[in-house]
Every structure is written in C-alpha cells, then in structure tokens.
Amino acid sequence: MSDVNLIILLSTISTGLILGSIFALVAVGVTIVYGSIWMPNAANGQFFVLAALLGWTMTVSWGIHPAIAALLVIGISVPLSYALEYVLVRRFYDVPNRNISYFVLSLGITQILTGIFSFTYGRWSDQFQLPPLVGGITFVGPLPVANNRLVVLALALAILASLFALLRYHRYGRAIRAVFQNRDAAALRGVNVKASYSLSFALGNAVIFAGGILFALAYSFDLTVAWTMSITAFAIMIIGGPGSVLGALIVGMVFGFTQAAVSTVASPTIAAFSYLGAMLLILLFKPSGLFAR
C-alpha cells in the first residue's frame, strides 16, 4: 500500500474514532434522559451548541485556557439542568404519556434557543473556532494528526468509560439503571425515583455539554450543527434501542466510522444521510432497536 493510500485509510480510521466518540457521548446523554424520565429531548442539539458557544466566549473573548473553559462549561450544565428540571421538567412527571408532552416542550426550548443564538451569536458565525488544548502534530504512521485531536479523542473515550463505570458500579448509577428498568419496582426497593429523575436529567445534559465542548475543541462549528447533531443523536438512540446506554455507545461509534468510510468511498454528501438510510433499514427488521431493553 502506498503512503498516500495509507494516509487515506488512517485518516478514515482517525475520523471515525473522533466523530464516533463524540456521537456516542451525545447519544448516551440523550439516552440517559429518555431512559429515565421518558423525555425525548429534541433540544439536545441546542444544548450541544450552547456548550460550544460558551466555550468559544470563554476562550476567545475572556482569554480563559481551553482546558479550564471545558471544565467550566461542563460544570455550568449542572445548575442549568437542575434549574430547568425544577421549573419545567418535573411538572410532567405524573402526566400520562408524558413523552409526547416532553417532546413538544423540548421542541419549544429548541426554538427559543435557536432564536437566542441567532440573535446574540449569529454575527460571528464565521468565527467559531476555539484555541487548541495542545499544539503540535504526531505522526501515526505516515498520517500527521494534530495533538489537539488526539487529546480530544482520549478525553471523549475517558468520559465514556467513566460513565459506563458509574452506571454499572456506583450506587447512584445502579439506582438510575433500576429506574430505567422498572421505576415501580425501584421505588419499592427504596430508590428515590424523583431524585433519580433529577440526577439523570443533570447527568445526561452534562454528557451532552461534554460532547459539545469537545467537538468545539476538535472542529470549527456553526449554529447549524445543532440540527445535525440532534437528528444524529436521535437516530443513534433509536437504532441502539431507546434507553440502552450500551446501544448508544456502540451505535455512536459505528455511525462515526460509517460516516468516515462512506465519505471516503462515495462522497461527503452521501455520507451525511447514509446512516439515516441505515437506520430505516435496521428498523425494518428490528423496530425496537438493536439493544432494546
């Protein structure tokens, strides 16, 4: 294999890994919220962009180091989520078929945030690029990869691994999973279901915010990425199986690789909708998703 072909192959793999890990993060965040409180959060793309915009403001306008900015952005998501949960989300906890109400509610939040972003940040939409976490280039074989992207990839994978460990081994994680599986049984076993709802909402959004800030650290972005990410996260969740964190993680990675591979062998335009075609195909044979609970 010539060096040039090897560069194309390696670039496909590196792109698949980085995109896949970010897709997985966002989809896991959406899944945690859906699995716990049945909220199909259509505003996840706007939360993702909010994280990126906050990161941009902190680093470019205020001169904060990107690593500190990333921590601050993820930190900010927690009180924001609790406030949103307290003011709006918890009012629907006892509403029958609340997933429809939640979907409409999150569409409303989406529209409001879209308007606010457009009005406040729109004029700079050609400039959204964060300074790198680290400089320099590392050669992976013949492929030069920016160290910044390698760090972003490592952080994304580390967050996914920590999340997986939290949900599997920590008592809070076990409580969330118990609510995922059967909230009445979980309540009978002493799990505070409503507290678990609040925690899930905050945790899910924190993961989406982490995805947003990591994405902004790896790539320049604009306001339209909100819609792309929102649709992608829903597609991943549906294919993975609504409420399945493992499904979201695996399918997110597969989506990233699919997009990279299709854009190599076909074109970026076909890649952009290829996984949506794959979603329809999979749902034809397994409507409940690949990893349905």
Add this chain to the structure above:
Amino acid sequence: MTHRKSMLTVALASASVALASAAAIAQEKPPVKIGFVTELTGAWSFFGTSCVAGLKVAEKQLNPPGKRKIEFVIADDQTSPAQAVAASRSLDVQDKVLALSGPTSSDTGLAVYGYAEQNKVPFVVPVAAFPQLTKPGTRYTFRLEPDAVGWGYAISKFVEKQKPGGKIAMIYSDYALMRAITAGIKYQGPRSGLKIVADIVFPQGSNDATVQAAQILAAAPDYVVVSGAGGFDNTITNQLLDLGIKPEQIIHPFGITTQVMNWGKRSVGSYYGTFFDSNLDSLTAEGKAFVADFTAQYDRPPSYGENFCYVTANVIREVIDANPEAADDREKFRDAMSALKTKEKTSGVPIEFDKNGARMEYMYFMQMTDVAAKTYKAKQAFYIEWDPEVIPVYTLIK
C-alpha cells in the same frame, strides 16, 4: 474701491441667499427613502451586519447641507427568502421607498429580485453574487458585486498565470455561491490549459474534512481552491495544512477580514480573491479615510462586503445628485442607474452596468504576508477585469 467693496458684498450676499434657498428647498422635500433588506440575524448575519457597518460609515457624510436627504430604512430578513420578500413588500407599500437594496446572501437576494422585478422597484444589490440576479431580461436590478461564476473565471486566469498547465483541486461546501464559483472554474479551467484533479463537495453543516484533505493530497495538485461555509473554511484549511499542503498552494475564492484573521499565521503565503482590501496600493484618499474610519469604529479593517455597502450608498447619492428628478420617480431612477458611468470612490475601480444590470467585473488576488491580533497584511498578486458575459455565466448555473 468703496464701489468694488459694495459690489463684492452684494455678490456674496446674493450667493449666500441662493445657497440658503437651495438648502431650504432641499430640506423642504421629504427624504429619499431606500429600503435596506439585509441579514441581521440567521446564518448569514455575519455578512449582513458587516454590510450595515459599512453603510453606517457612509451615512456619516452622505447628507451634507443643501442636498436632498437620503435615508436608509433597514429591515432584517433573518437570512430567510420568505422574510426578505415580506420585508421588501412592507418597505415598498408602507414606507414607499424609492428603491431596495441590502441583501448579502444570494438566496435572499434572489427573493428580493423576484419582488423587485415583478413590482418594478429598482433594486441595487451590494454583495450577493449569484449570476441569476442579473439574468437576461433583468430590468430593475443592478449588482455591484461581480457574479460568482466570473470569480471562477478569474481564479482560472490567475492559476494560468502562476503555473501554466497547472493542476487544480477544489474542495467546497454545497452552497449556491460555491457551486457558482466552481462552475466557472470547471468551464474556464480546461480552456486555460488547467487540469482539475479533484472536485470534492461537502453538504451544508459539514464539520470534518480529514479524509478529504488526504484525498486532495493524493491528487497532488499545484493549487487547491478552498471554500467552506463559515467556520468550516478554517477546518478544511487547517486540515490541508496539517497534511502538508503548503499555504502557497491554497487559494480561497474570497476573503473577508474576519476570515483572513481566522486563517491565522499558518496560512501566511496563501492567496484569496477579493474586490476591496485595506492593503490595496490603489486605495484613493477616500478609500484610506474609509479604512481608517471603519477601523477606528469597529476595531478591524473593512473588507469588500463593507466596501460594497459603503459604495452602494455613495452610488445612490451620486445618481440622485446628477438626476434630482430621479429621487421621486422609480423609472427615472432606474434609467439613471442604467446610464451610470462612475468609479468606486474608495478604490477607483470603474462602475458601469450592462443591459442586464451586471457590472463590468474585476477581481484582485491577494497573498497573505502577516496576521496580527486585530489586523493583517497582504500584497496584491494579480488583478483582472472582464466582461460579465466573457463566459456563459447564465447557462453554467441556474
């Protein structure tokens, strides 16, 4: 001596009275309203707000005493064609503007174009570059910016001069503007003896170009024409540079100030097309004053978008000054625009419209030489003028 003094006094007094009367007459008439429909919010607002910034600088000296006041009524089209039509209708019917102007996006520009041509409202386009804005049969629309297919022609001519028989790769976002530019390259490139070795298009909303940058590298081009939408332009540029493409191989079809500064020091040596630049040697005294005034106010030098909007205001002033009757009559204003032969006050480049309202076209190619925190340096590498229909711009892209 006394008699001479008296004569002089009488003459001065008469002149003063005449001037005062003229001023009074000018002030008595209501201001000439121009509807300015532009992108203050939405995806294209970075361009629309820059345009308004250029317009505001022009407005400072647009209405000297004694002249009929020109007033720009600004409306936000939200980067939405439907909203652009609604705003145009409101400005036409309610505000009763003499003419429309303002769009910086081809999509909203085409929407206003449809309204203007149908309702016989003169429409002065400052920045939008899609060719169909001046398609054959156009009567009320006049465009200051050269059409984007023509930019492709100019890029081909530039590469032909730099490297006869050279190889070009193209990597761009799927927007009307980029499709038009690359249509021009695909048409003119082979005619200029150039070979197009890669043609990669990204859907709107793309964010990563790692693989495609590698494919460009594999094609071994002499020059890469890079045109990503918004921030994606930086991503593509950086990923090409990461893989070893040299800055001197990169040509951006257009470069506005914020873009050039975002490309950063890594891109020093690369080229970009433009229609006005603060680094041009040919800036007139007014052009230098415009750059200084704009920079003082907005903390960055203006680029061609701001300049076209500044020039638009001045062109309208010039037309009304030369044809006072056109200030209250749309047909006369249209005729006066059609007959206009002037120069941009900022750069001295001729302004003249053909039968379809397309301007006699031109383009500069600049090479970046330095980038600092709030400014940049570039030198002129190439300049070209051409007839709007030097290539079949209206059939190459619809």
